[in-house]
Amino acid sequence: MSKALVVYFSVYGTAKKTAEEIARQTGADLMEIEPVVPYDSNRDHYNALAKLAKQQHDTNARPAIKNEIPVRDYDTIFVGYPMWWYTFPMILYTFFDKYDFSGKTIVPFNTHMGSGDGGTYRTIKELEPNANVLAGLPMEMSDAERGNAKAVSQWLQKLGLK
Ligand SMILES: Cc1cc2nc3c(=O)[nH]c(=O)nc-3n(C[C@H](O)[C@H](O)[C@H](O)COP(=O)(O)O)c2cc1C
Numbered sequence: 001m002s003k004a005l006v007v008y009f010s011v012y013g014t015a016k017k018t019a020e021e022i023a024r025q026t027g028a029d030l031m032e033i034e035p036v037v038p039y040d041s042n043r044d045h046y047n048a049l050a051k052l053a054k055q056q057h058d059t060n061a062r063p064a065i066k067n068e069i070p071v072r073d074y075d076t077i078f079v080g081y082p083m084w085w086y087t088f089p090m091i092l093y094t095f096f097d098k099y100d101f102s103g104k105t106i107v108p109f110n111t112h113m114g115s116g117d118g119g120t121y122r123t124i125k126e127l128e129p130n131a132n133v134l135a136g137l138p139m140e141m142s143d144a145e146r147g148n149a150k151a152v153s154q155w156l157q158k159l160g161l162k
Helices: 014-026 043-058 090-098 120-127 141-146 149-159
Strands: 005-008 029-032 076-082 105-112 137-140
Touching: 005 014, 014 029, 014 076, 014 105, 014 137, 014 141, 014 149, 043 090, 076 090, 090 120, 105 120, 105 141, 137 141, 137 149
Parallel strands: 005 029, 005 076, 076 105, 105 137
Antiparallel strands: none
16 A cells, blocks of 8 residues: 555644644654645634634635645545534635545544534545545544544544554
8 A cells, every 4th residue: 555645734733633643653644734824823813713714614715725735646645624614624625626536545534623524524525526535533622632542543443544
């Protein structure tokens, strides 16, 4: 099996932490989806971020990605993100619009504060009908912050990826 890639988008750092744990346990490469216009990661400014995210959601925006992600070089790609307004951040649409996942395996994971995956794993299947989308891992924010090695390990074992 070729090397896997873990790619993530994260503002408050919890999806990042989960991504790092997955990369540590699988030996996969790790890359961040970096927006051209950065989001404010200061949690005291949550209301402003919530407003911006809602606006981007309601206008079906496609926030631009700054860096190139070498999706074509990998067969298995873990994709991680937080829940924003009951779905994934709009930059994930940019990501799935931009790259072709035909014939590849996508392994989704996400952080949240109660919404679980919010139907986003199904959305990924709809956006990438020619990819094999495996069962994802929804991770509650506080669990992700406390450390998530065990949950990640059990999930990877169940999928046969470890
Ligand atoms: C703008 C915004 C919208 C959010 N909307 C939801 C939501 O609809 N459902 C939910 O469970 N959590 C929601 N959350 C909580 C985040 O999913 C949670 O804080 C997550 O751990 C953040 O991931 P990150 O640390 O990788 O940025 C929202 C957070 C933000 C900032």
